Each structure stands twice: as C-alpha cells, then as structure tokens.
Amino acid sequence: MGSYLNPGSTAFQGSLRSQIYIDKSGLIEKTNTVLGTEQKYVCVSRPRRFGKSMAANFEYYKVFYYVSKYENLTKAASVLKTSQPAVTRTIHNLENILGCRLFTRSKSGMKLTPEGKIFYQYVAAGCAQFFKAEDNLNNLISLENGTIYISATETALHCYLFEAVRDFNIQYPNVHFKILNNSTTDSVNALKEGKVDLAVVSASLQCYRLF
Numbered sequence: 001m002g003s004y005l006n007p008g009s010t011a012f013q014g015s016l017r018s019q020i021y022i023d024k025s026g027l028i029e030k031t032n033t034v035l036g037t038e039q040k041y042v043c044v045s046r047p048r049r050f051g052k053s054m055a056a057n058f059e060y061y062k063v064f065y066y067v068s069k070y071e072n073l074t075k076a077a078s079v080l081k082t083s084q085p086a087v088t089r090t091i092h093n094l095e096n097i098l099g100c101r102l103f104t105r106s107k108s109g110m111k112l113t114p115e116g117k118i119f120y121q122y123v124a125a126g127c128a129q130f131f132k133a134e135d136n137l138n139n140l141i142s143l144e145n146g147t148i149y150i151s152a153t154e155t156a157l158h159c160y161l162f163e164a165v166r167d168f169n170i171q172y173p174n175v176h177f178k179i180l181n182n183s184t185t186d187s188v189n190a191l192k193e194g195k196v197d198l199a200v201v202s203a204s205l206q207c208y209r210l211f
Contacts, residue, residue, distance in 0.1 A: 058130070059090070060090055060093065060094045060097075061094075061123045061126065061127065062080070062127065063076065063080060063087055063090040063091065063094075064090075064091065064094055064102065064119070064120075064123055065120075065123050065124060065127045066079050066080055067087065067091060067103065067110055068110075068112055068116070068120045068123075068124075070109075071108070071109035071110050071111065072109045072110065073087050073088060073110060091103065098115075098119070100113075100115045101113050101115065101116070102115060102116035102119060103116055125193075128194075128195060129194060132149070132194065132195070135147050146175060146176070147175075147176045147177070147178055148175060148176070148177050148178070148197050148198065149177075149178050149180075149195070149196040149197045149198070150177060150178070150179045150180070150196055150197065150198045150199070150200060151179075151180040151182045151186065151187035151190040151191065151195075151196045151198075151199050151200075152179060152180070152181060152182070152187060152199070152200040152201070153181075153182065153183060153184055153187060153200070153201045153202050153203070154181060155202040156200040156201050156202045157179070157181060157200070159202065160200060160202075161179070161200050165177055165179075180196065184201045184202075184203045187199040187200070187201050188201070
C-alpha cells in the first residue's frame with residue numbers, strides 16, 4: 001500500500017531533475033533495468049487534470065452542446081446526423097472523463113445538473129466561436145456567399161439597417177444575414193465577444209470601450 005502525495009509545483013520541478021522521475025518515453029527501458037532487483041517496485045502516475053480532461057475532443061463537446069440545447073437525445077442525434085445510442089455513449093464517455101454527472105433524465109427530457117450548467121456556459125461560448133469560424137472560412141472560399149451576423153437596436157434596425165440590407169442584397173443576392181435585435185449594450189458586447197460581425201446602434205458609443 002502506498003501513499004499518494006501532491007508535492008506542489010516546486011517539489012515537482014525537483015522531481016523532474018531527480019532519478020525518481022522517468023518520462024513515459026523511457027519507461028520500458030527503466031522497467032527492464034529494475035526487474036529482478038530490490039528496485040522493482042515502480043509507480044506510474046498521471047495527473048488527472050492533464051491526463052483525463054484532455055482526452056475529450058471537440059466532437060464530445062459538440063454532442064454535449066446539442067443535447068443541452070434541445071434537451072432531447074433523439075433531436076440532438078438528428079442534428080448531428082448520428083444515432084441516439086452513439087449520442088448516449090458520447091455523453092457517458094464525457095461524464096467519465098470529467099468525473100461528474102452532466103445530465104439527469106426525466107420525462108420531459110435531458111436536464112443539466114448544476115455541474116452541467118456551469119460546463120455548458122463555457123462549451124456554448126466555444127462552440128459559437130467554432131461555428132462562426134466555419135462560416136467565415138466558407139465566406140473566404142466563396143467571396144460572394146455566406147452569412148453576415150448583425151446585432152442592432154430597434155431604432156437602428158428600422159431607420160438604417162433594413163434599407164441597407166435590401167440595397168446590399170441587390171448587388172450580392174447570395175449573401176445572407178442573421179440579425180439579432182438587442183439593446184446598445186448587448187449589441188456592443190456581442191461584437192466584442194465575436195458573436196456578430198457588425199453592431200448597428202443609434203446611441204453614442206463614447207461611453208463604450210470596444211477593444
């Protein structure tokens with residue numbers, strides 16, 4: 001029976017410089033040298049944070065995102081173009097990697113646990129950036145196609161934006177717009193966070209720091 005100790009950063013750096021630490025690339029050679037000796041007892045350790053959590057890839061997070069969004073395994077599987085068992089298996093794998101429950105299943109669907117709700121905030125933000133990057137890349141590949149994301153206030157929407165979008169579409173009919181109707185503050189924040197390409201507001205921006 002051994003004891004597991006967390007020596008802290010300083011002591012760990014000392015271990016790296018000592019003979020007690022062997023990188024995994026030299027583990028087999030080290031094991032062979034101590035077989036049949038008094039030094040045959042070897043401990044193999046792996047930090048949980050860097051070993052387990054990094055095992056999850058983006059596809060896991062993508063599945064988690066859609067299950068959280070629709071609260072339904074079948075709907076998420078349909079959007080992801082995969083099977084419900086595959087979605088269920090991915091969620092179980094992700095929960096095992098993270099070491100906590102992310103969902104509870106009820107008659108009304110899949111509900112996020114408190115841990116799942118916290119995790120979703122970060123995953124949703126990350127997925128938004130990935131999805132936007134895919135759209136932007138498509139725009140670069142085909143210069144006259146794609147989607148422009150705009151956040152606009154009510155006044156700006158009716159006084160400026162509708163007319164501008166109409167004129168733009170006459171020249172570029174294959175370009176689409178996704179317009180969010182938000183307050184000035186929410187529009188500016190959406191632009192700063194990279195959620196939209198353009199913010200159209202009617203108020204002065206002197207009190208806002210954009211970047």
